[in-house]
Amino acid sequence: MATSRGLRALVAESWFRSAAAGVRADTVHAPITLPDDTLRDHREAHPLARVFPLLEDVLGQAARDCDAILAVSDEAGQLLWLCGSPASLRRAEPIGFVEGSNWDETIAGTNAPGMALRLDESVQVIRAEHFRTSVQRWSCAATPIHDPTTHALLGVLDITGGVAIEVPQTMGMVRAAARMAEAELARDSLQRRTSPEPAAHRADIAVNVESLGRSETLLTVSTGSRNPVTIRLSPRHSEIVLLLACAPRGLSGDELAVLLYEHDTSDSTLRAELKRLRGLLGDELLASRPYRLVAEISADWLAVRARLSAGDVAGALLAYRGPLLPQSTAPGVGRLRAELENELRQAVLTSRQSNLMSTWTRSAWGTDDYGMWRAQYEHLPTTSPLRPLAAAQLRRLDRELGVGQPTLRRP
Secondary structure, three states: OOEOOEOOHHHHHHHHHHHHOOOOOOOOOOOEOOOHHHHHHHHHHOHHHHOHHHHHHHHHHHHHHOOOEEEEEEOOOEEEEEEEOHHHHHHHHHHOOOOOEEOOHHHHOOOHHHHHHHHOOOEEEEHHHOOOHHHOOOEEEEEEEEOOOOOOEEEEEEEEEOHHHOOHHHHHHHHHHHHHHHHHHHHHHHHHHHOOOOHHHOOOEEEEEEOEOOOOOEEEEEEOOOOOEEEEOOHHHHHHHHHHHOOOOOEOHHHHHHHHOOOOOOHHHHHHHHHHHHHHHOOOOEEOOOEEEOOEEEEHHHHHHHHHHOOOHHHHHHHOOOOEOOOOOOHHHHHHHHHHHHHHHHHHHHHOOHHHHHHHHOOOOOOOOHHHHHHHHHHOOOOOOHHHHHHHHHHHHHHHHOOOOOOOOOO
16 A cells, blocks of 8 residues: 555556656546447457456446446456446546546556556555546456466456455455456357367367376367367366376266265265366266266376386476376375376386486475485486585485485495
């Protein structure tokens, strides 16, 4: 907040950009850059038109309840939709916070929608932090919305109001709603690409799954010559897709539940998760009885295993970006994670190549691997500058883990 001690750094930088662009602090209105005769067509053609009803449903009533305004802008800062009580909308008219107005910070001065566009990140601006005096009785919280396929900036979701929205929870709600909108855009794009086509023209579906070193899987779906669509899955959906990708023949509901949940859970819980996942992927990609992915599957962890099978330990280590869904506690995922890590680790040890061992011990998952440090030490040339480092790491681990004093010598 702006206080007698000064502005926050990012706000001060925005003030400088606003002043440098010629914005005057005593300017009352934000300008209209989309007059009524072009606003409607511009809104209908904009990608966010597909998700505004969702945003209004999720946040609209909350905005009205706290006497605030829900606003959605395009990538140029032009307000395309406003939602709020009649009284709050009337109070916003004198400062030009109306549909068709432009709130780019170089046009309207420092404000949350404009800064969110400029910085491409979530921003909250509180009262006196606004550059224009007429806006300083308002507060706002905004976050960008991106195209899930191209990652291009589509626009901004904003809540503008009074004291009631200055709590941290407002920013959390705005971010959550924006992520829901992006997920809906991804689902819409994916379903349009996987919708049934005439048999003679139906394109094969290829799916690439990336789960190494990630808490949330990236799923890329390709259909023929169309541009691929990449979706970031929720942690639970990440686990389900990983398990199905490892079971080409599919899994029954009971089998999937055993692999997915640490403790017994109701069938309805799993069915609800699968229903949500099918809503995202579509029936053409996620089949049932048994549950399976109907596509040509490739995956980053399968690529590691393929290289190991071919004897390419260096290539497998290079492709290994970390443990499989490291934050997952699903039993099936944990078993796959441990199997892959053990296979790769054993291959590195068996290679007797100190450079591969060094790559392992420099990683986040291998830095405390006593056995690997020991093997690395023993296979390093006596003149290697890495040998004292390996010896020091062994002594550190001996102190921390109580492994027992090693005898550091060449075999």
